[in-house]
Amino acid sequence: SDVFSLIVTLVAVSMLWSIFRLFRVASRAGGFNAFNQLKMARFTIVDGKSGKGIGFKDVAGMHEAKMEVKEFVDYLKNPDRYLQLGAKVPKGALLLGPPGCGKTLLAKAVATEAQVPFLAMAGSEFVEVIGGLGAARVRSLFREAQARAPCIVYIDEIDAVGKKRSTNVSGFANAEEEQTLNQLLVEMDGMGTTDHVIVLASTNRADVLDNALMRPGRLDRHIFIDLPTLQERKEIFEHHLKGLKLIQDGSFYSQHLAELTPGFSGADIANICNEAALHAAREGHKSIDTSNFEYAVERVIAG
Structure with a gap:
């Protein structure tokens, strides 16, 4: 009987070990796929190629702001005219102003008027507790943008990811936020004049943005959209x-x-x-x- 009990125990242990190994393999595969999904940028796409979306005619007011963004529209529609002259069109613009004044609406209108895809993502969508995800999502967004070029990338409330880099009380920087911002800067620097990708970003807290984000070659055009007259x-x-x-x-x-x-x-x-x-x-x-x-x-x- 002792031998029989030992055999039963060994069989049970063997079965449990096999089940455990299968579970580990399945978990690894599923976990890997789930992590890959987490690294994907959660953006929305509006196809402006039809020209049937929100245009300048649908954006009431904002006369000065519309005049300033028309340069981007002209560039996206006629890039060769600028490239032949050696002109370097700004890679991006920062739309500044109080909430509810139409910053997102204006960005959508630019894409519709230029008849190019519009990739929109909230700044808060980059931020995660898990290290490295923010930077991965930035890479994912710009990879998609280059595949769809010419196009417009729009980052709403960029202050969520573009705050000034500083150390906290313990003397350590917020590594995840810095890594995400650094990747955003790298992607913007990596865009050439022939990539035809324009980055538009909006914020109502320009004072908290990192200076590196607003230097020439990045979001160097600042368009203020004030409360309507x-x-x-x-x-x-x-x-x-x-x-x-x-x-x-x-x-x-x-x-x-x-x-x-x-x-x-x-x-x-x-x-x-x-x-x-x-x-x-x-x-x-x-x-x-x-x-x-x-x-x-x-x-x-x-x-």
Whole structure:
């Protein structure tokens, strides 16, 4: 009986060892694939080649900013004109300004006008606790961009990955953030004039960005997108009023609403128009009138 028990024990141990080895092999394969997935950049792609996306005509206001980015549009559409003259077009631009002023909208419009792909990724998507993933995602993003060139790479809220490099209290730098930023700088430096990849990035915290990111040859063009002026607010209202069922024509409301909303961003104005429509629906109105807009303005101001 002792021999039989020993044999049973050995068989059981052998089976458990075999199962354990199979589990390890499967785990390694699955883990490797999962890690490779983690290294891939999580960007969104908008195909601007059709020219049917958001264009400059859809971006109300921002007159000066639109004039500045048109140089990138012209370069992406006619690169040979610049290369033949030996001109070095800026590799990228930094869109600065308060939240909700249309920085992302303007970047999308550039891609549509130039009829090139638009690869967008949030700065926070690069940041991970696991070391090396941020840099791997930067490489993945630019590898995809070069494969799709000519194109535009857009990094929203770049301050999440481009903060000034400094040491913390213990005297050690944040290695993962620095490694990610360094890789971003390397990728931008590696882009030649014939790569036809333009990098646009946005932030509302330019003061925290590393100086190396903004030196010539990287994000050396700085385009400030401020809160809209009175005239620009009027234009933005007219744009958003087009899709609403109004008692009067949109121009009847736009000037009055623009005067009621100093300091409002484009996103605030879009919110007002939507709130007015919601209020009219709740009240059982068949069309939107001035009282609905005034209610919406007060609601947005109150938060």
